[in-house]
Amino acid sequence: MELCQIDAERCKGCELCVLVCPKDALAMGDWRNPSGFHPAWLAVPERCNGCALCAQVCPETAITVYRRLRKRARDAALSQG
Numbered sequence: 001m002e003l004c005q006i007d008a009e010r011c012k013g014c015e016l017c018v019l020v021c022p023k024d025a026l027a028m029g030d031w032r033n034p035s036g037f038h039p040a041w042l043a044v045p046e047r048c049n050g051c052a053l054c055a056q057v058c059p060e061t062a063i064t065v066y067r068r069l070r071k072r073a074r075d076a077a078l079s080q081g
């Protein structure tokens with residue numbers, strides 16, 4: 001499963017995620033979303049290491065990184081146990 005998922009309909013095409021990705025895993029699509037923006041997409045998923053930098057910079061909160069979410073849930077469970 002891809003670690004990083006981008007909600008293309010929420011993306012405003014600012015390109016910040018593409019610029020910040022240390023693995024060069026993201027790219028801007030050449031198609032348009034329903035709002036008329038070219039959305040970012042995970043062009044090379046095997047490069048993604050789940051660092052979540054892209055999600056941190058996205059002003060539209062359009063990016064979810066699943067490994068980080070799972071780790072947070074595990075940490076919360078451990079702290080309660």
Ligand code: SF4
Pocket residue numbers: 003004020021022023024025026047048049050051052053054055065
């Ligand atoms: S989680 Fe990190 S490596 Fe993966 S696409 Fe986002 S910035 Fe790049």
Ligand code: SF4
Pocket residue numbers: 006010011012013014015016017018039040057058059060061062063
């Ligand atoms: S940072 Fe967010 S809004 Fe900007 S291009 Fe990436 S997904 Fe789209």
